[in-house]
Structure formats: C-alpha cells, structure tokens
Amino acid sequence: MKISYKEFELELKHPFSISKFTRTSTPLMLLKINYEGVMGYGEASMVPYMGESYETAIHFLKQVDLSAFKHPFDFKEVITYLDSIAPGQPAIKAAIDIALNDIRGKILNKPCYEIYGANPAQMPVTSYTVGIDTPEVIREKLKDASAFKVIKVKLGRDNDQEIIETIRSMTQVPLYVDANQGWKDRIKAIDLIYWLHNQGVVLIEQPMDKNDPAGNAWLTERSPIPLLADEAVQRLNDIDNLKGVYHGINVKLMKSCGMYEGHQMILKARSFGMKVLIGCMSETSCATLAAAALAPLCNWADLDGPWLTKNNPFTDPPFENGKYILKDLPGLGLEGVTSDLFP
Numbered sequence: 036m037k038i039s040y041k042e043f044e045l046e047l048k049h050p051f052s053i054s055k056f057t058r059t060s061t062p063l064m065l066l067k068i069n070y071e072g073v074m075g076y077g078e079a080s081m082v083p084y085m086g087e088s089y090e091t092a093i094h095f096l097k098q099v100d101l102s103a104f105k106h107p108f109d110f111k112e113v114i115t116y117l118d119s120i121a122p123g124q125p126a127i128k129a130a131i132d133i134a135l136n137d138i139r140g141k142i143l144n145k146p147c148y149e150i151y152g153a154n155p156a157q158m159p160v161t162s163y164t165v166g167i168d169t170p171e172v173i174r175e176k177l178k179d180a181s182a183f184k185v186i187k188v189k190l191g192r193d194n195d196q197e198i199i200e201t202i203r204s205m206t207q208v209p210l211y212v213d214a215n216q217g218w219k220d221r222i223k224a225i226d227l228i229y230w231l232h233n234q235g236v237v238l239i240e241q242p243m244d245k246n247d248p249a250g251n252a253w254l255t256e257r258s259p260i261p262l263l264a265d266e267a268v269q270r271l272n273d274i275d276n277l278k279g280v281y282h283g284i285n286v287k288l289m290k291s292c293g294m295y296e297g298h299q300m301i302l303k304a305r306s307f308g309m310k311v312l313i314g315c316m317s318e319t320s321c322a323t324l325a326a327a328a329l330a331p332l333c334n335w336a337d338l339d340g341p342w343l344t345k346n347n348p349f350t351d352p353p354f355e356n357g358k359y360i361l362k363d364l365p366g367l368g369l370e371g372v373t374s375d376l377f378p
Contacts, residue, residue: 036101037069038131039377042089045080045317046345049176051166058083061317064092065348066130067377070106070138076369077134077325079126080289080316080340092127095120099131106142108135110295117292125269125292126316132293133325133367140366147368148328148361151298157331160357161338162187162211167194170201177205179342184357185209185237187337191217195227199234211312211337213240216266221250225257232259238312238335240285241265252280263312271296274303283310283334288326289318301332310334320349324367327352327359348376 043063050059066077081087098120104113113135117128140147148155163183165176167190180186186206188198191214202210212231218224224242231239238261243250245267255262261282268277269290277284284304291297297313304311311333313326318340330336338359341347350371353360362368 038096038099039067040096041065041377043348045319047317047343048179048345062089064127064130065376066134068134068138073138073141075134075138076321076372077130078319078322079130080318080322081126082316085126087124087126091124095124095127106139108139114292114296126289129288129293132295133322136294136325137366144365146361146364147366151329153329153331155331155361158358158361159330159333159336160184161336161359163339164343167192170197173198173201174205177202185211187211187213190214203234210236211238212236214242216241216244218242221253224254228258228260236260238263241267248280255281261310271299271303274300278307283312285312285314287314287316288322289316294325294329298329301329312337315340317343319347320352321369324352324369327361330359
C-alpha cells in the first residue's frame with residue numbers, strides 16, 4: 036500500500052472563537068492510500084489544542100508501513116499497530132483509518148454506512164456552529180445558517196446570555212450549547228442551565244473542566260438538559276469513567292482515531308445507557324462524510340465543517356432539510372477529488 040499526503044490550510048468563513056481561543060484557519064493533512072489500484076481518501080484535522088501539526092503528522096507517516104495488512108482489513112489490528120508507533124496523534128491515525136474504510140467500501144462495492152449497519156432513513160439533523168462573538172457578527176453568521184434546523188452555540192465566557200438573546204432575536208430553532216469547559220462555578224452553572232432550558236437548548240457539551248468529574252456529575256444529577264462529555268472523552272477506554280458523570284458523549288473521528296473506534300465508542304456508550312452526539316472539528320467533506328456514515332447510529336449530529344469553510348477542496352456533501360443525504364455510492368461517497376490534491 037502506498038500512502039500519499041498533502042498539507043492543506045482550511046480557511047474559515049469567520050474567525051472561530053470558543054471559551055479559550057480564536058482561530059481563522061485549521062491545518063489539515065489530506066491523505067490518499069493506493070491499495071492494489073483502489074484509492075482511499077482520508078483527512079487529519081489538526082486543531083491546535085490537540086497538539087498535532089504538519090511536522091508531527093509527517094514524522095508519523097514516515098514510520099507507517101501498511102504492507103502487512105490485506106483486505107479484508109482487521110481494523111482493530113490496524114489501530115493497535117498505529118498506536119504502537121506513537122501515543123496520541125489521533126487525527127493522523129484517523130486519516131489512515133478513514134482512507135482504509137473508503138477502500139474497504141470500494142472493494143465490497145458498498146457504502147461505508149451500510150457496512151457499519153447505519154440506516155440513512157434514521158439520519159439526525161446536523162447543527163450549524165456559531166462561535167463566541169459580538170452580537171453584530173453573530174447576526175451575520177446566522178445568515179449562513181438558513182439551511183440548518185439546529186444552531187450550535189459556543190459559550191463559556193462572560194457574555195453567554197447576550198449571545199443566546201442575540202440568536203433568539205433572529206431564530207427560534209432548537210439550540211445545542213458547547214461550553215468547552217468554560218464554566219467554573221457549579222451554582223452559577225446550574226442556574227444558567229435552567230435559563231438555557233427555557234431558551235430551547237437541547238443539549239450541553241462539556242460544561243465544566245474535564246478534570247472535575249465531581250462538578251460535572253453534580254450538574255448532571257440536577258440538569259434538565261442532557262450534559263455530554265467532549266474534552267473528557269477522547270478514546271474508547273475513556274468511556275469507562277464517565278457513566279454517571281455525564282448523560283452522554285460527543286464522538287469525533289479526529290479524537291477516536293477514525294471510524295472503527297468511533298463506532299466502538301457509539302456501541303459502548305449505548306450499552307451504558309448514554310446518549311451520543313457525533314461531531315467534527317474544522318473538516319472538509321472527506322472526514323465529515325466518514326462521520327455521517329455513523330450518524331444514523333447516534334442521537335444527534337454536528338457535522339457542519341464543509342459549510343464553515345471558504346475552501347473545501349471537495350464537493351459539498353448532499354444536504355437537504357437540515358440532514359446529510361447518504362448516497363448509494365461505494366466507500367465514503369466522496370465526490371470532487373481532483374488530481375492536483377495529491378502527488
């Protein structure tokens with residue numbers, strides 16, 4: 036198997052702010068694997084707080100030898116091998132996993148969603164994310180969200196209520212909230228949660244510090260809204276410590292090292308009676324289609340990456356009535372791949 040890759044800077048339509056930082060672009064590594072003439076495509080979205088970069092990704096890829104793996108791929112064996120090369124670095128591992136899943140689907144002539152047992156008819160709506168900003172900029176961002184049935188709102192600074200009130204002045208669609216560990220005082224947080232409940236908020240991600248399980252569990256016990264682990268859950272084994280601390284988890288392929296372990300996380304969370312949101316980082320159609328293949332197995336979806344960017348190099352995913360439309364195409368169903376993207 037031959038791996039080709041290309042550095043790609045994904046430019047955002049608007050500066051993206053959460054409780055702890057702001058960015059205007061995201062470094063990606065676009066990946067192609069050639070397996071006996073079958074091409075599979077993957078992507079690593081290396082958001083800064085995860086600690087990956089072009090340098091770390093290239094160093095990792097130069098150590099990878101996939102020649103021992105033959106179809107039908109044993110994805111558990113593959114991820115064990117990738118973890119043996121270096122700890123961490125889930126995004127570049129996800130790129131490899133996604134590309135191999137794309138190849139598997141093309142060899143079997145089946146869509147990835149069919150292989151994972153996902154029913155397109157059960158696709159949840161996906162949300163459009165609005166970062167922390169001034170009321171004027173938030174109103175401008177909302178104009179880009181007209182095709183979406185849910186808005187996801189980043190909170191966690193000192194203007195949370197102002198942001199929600201600004202959004203409510205323009206739309207009454209349901210809201211998801213992501214505090215990104217921004218709330219420090221559990222009493223103030225539970226008061227805000229009840230206020231958000233009255234504002235039509237459906238779920239809240241990572242309300243308090245991921246290293247404060249007692250504080251998050253205290254909120255979970257009292258919250259009228261499902262509270263989900265985000266930063267507190269990265270890989271499959273993390274879920275063991277989250278039961279009772281949160282109502283559910285946020286699965287992202289860039290954290291879970293790709294589709295195989297992401298699927299395992301969904302199944303494990305469900306076995307614990309927990310709900311699941313499948314989300315994304317700043318991503319192109321490639322990685323978001325991989326996540327969309329698993330989305331019908333989840334309660335909620337937040338897969339808006341292609342619509343938050345200015346230079347998605349692929350065709351935007353099919354989208355209708357606020358939902359991804361999963362085509363009957365083998366593998367990921369990625370369209371718009373051009374020869375200039377890969378060496």
